[in-house]
Amino acid sequence: MTERYARQLNLPHWTPETQQHLAAARVLVVGAGGLGSAVLPYLVAAGIGLTGIVEDDRVDLTNLQRQVLYDTQDIGVPKAEAASRRLAALNPDVEIRSHRTRLEPGNAAAILAGYDLVxxxxxxxxxxxxxxxxxxxLEKPWIHAAVSEYFGQVTTLLPGGPCWQCLSGTGAPADPPPAGILGPVAGLIGSVQATEALKQLTGTGRLLVERxxxxxxxxPGWAEFSYRRNPDCWACGRG
Amino acid sequence: MQVELQLFATLRKYAPDQPLDKGLVMNVEPPLTVSILLEKAGVPLDKVKIIMVNNRHAGFDQELAAGDRVAAFPPVAGG
Known part of the structure; x- marks a missing residue:
């Protein structure tokens, strides 16, 4: 075990206890597409003890330009199944759990209850x-990200802090039609999510909270914006 | 007065001349709000999801002062 994680164990602030903490952690990844293709391998490779995948879709040829978790031979295979196989090969020392379903109001609480971070x-x-x-x-921390075309955004939401609706509440336009996505943009933003997840679980550094x-x-460039909890937020505030 | 409007992601199509490295510099008479600025720039308000003024979260009704930098984001849904 130590040899697999040697480059992490050499990190400042990263001790064998840190690694054991990860081994006891349970992380749920909702969606195994472009973002998930980056998040899942990095979390599993880092030694997260239990990684859950919620995904009901099957691999399609049009996915493969950015969903690099899958191979051409996976076309038609349920993503949760193909992802689990790939991830188990990457790190057989940890548990991968497939939830081959969509997240819906009727199952969300039961699924999320079994995890520490989403x-x-x-x-x-x-x-x-x-x-x-x-x-x-459920007072669960979660890491939001979304991508479109050449653009991506990411933020970390903790219990007691601003919620996703505090940030997204301005206006209420419907989802845009599916846009093009440059594959590496999804990989880049997913990598930031995975980094935030590992930092949150290990208490390392400063998180993207309220940012x-x-x-x-x-x-090309990064930009950072701040936001606060909205006391009138209909989801977490007075409504 | 002069303010800067930076459009991100799919909102860029409403300002094809926006330089890549900075926002549109606009000369607009006060009083000015975010929504007035967006309308003057030809950006439909119903295409805007998140607004930031000087890197801080804001709303359509926020009043703007000379030198303010407004960033507008569409709903971004892809994953």
């Missing part, structure tokens, strides 16, 4: 609203 790799606002509501109710980090690959 990573949002979904592809629609309805799922994020449900994640937000469920994480508020929205965005990447615009056309500039």
């Amino acid at each position: 990573v949002d790799c979904t592809d629609n606002s309805a799922a994020r609203e449900l994640l937000n509501r469920t994480c508020l109710n 929205l980090l965005v990447w615009d690959a056309l500039l």
Whole structure:
């Protein structure tokens, strides 16, 4: 075990106890698409004891340009199944649990209750609203991200802090039609999510709390914006 | 007065001349709010999800002062 994680164990502030903490951690990744293709391998490789995957879709040829977790031979295979196989090969010392379903109001609380941290790799606002509501109710931390074209955004939401609706409540436009996504942009933002997850679980560094980090690959550049809890937020405030 | 408007992601199409490395510099008479600025720039308000003024979260009704930097984001849903 020590040899597998040697490069982590050489990190400042990273002790064998830190690694044991990760081994006891339970992380749920909701969505195994472009973001999940980066988040999942990094979490599993880092030694998260239990990684759950919520995904009901099957691998499609149009996924493979950015969902690098899958191979061409996986086309038609349920993503949860293909991802689990790939991840188990990456690190057989940890547990991978597939939830081959969509996250819905009827199952969200039961699924999320079994995990310490949730990573949002979904592809629609309805799922994020449900994640937000469920994480508020269960007091679970979660890491939001979304990508479109050359752009991505990521932020970390902790119990007691601003919620996703505090940030997203301005206006209420419907989800845009599916846009193009440059594959590495999803990989880059997913990598930030995985980093935030490992930091949150190990208490390392400063998290992206009350901060929205965005990447615009056309500039190219990062920008950071701050936000606060909205006392009138309909999800976590007075409504 | 002069303010800067930076459009991100799919909102860029409303300002194709926006330089890549900075926002649109606009000369607008006060009083000015975020929504007035967006309308003057030709950005439909119903396409805007998140607004930041000087890197802080804001709303459509926020009043702007000379030198303010407004960033506007569409709903971003992809994963």
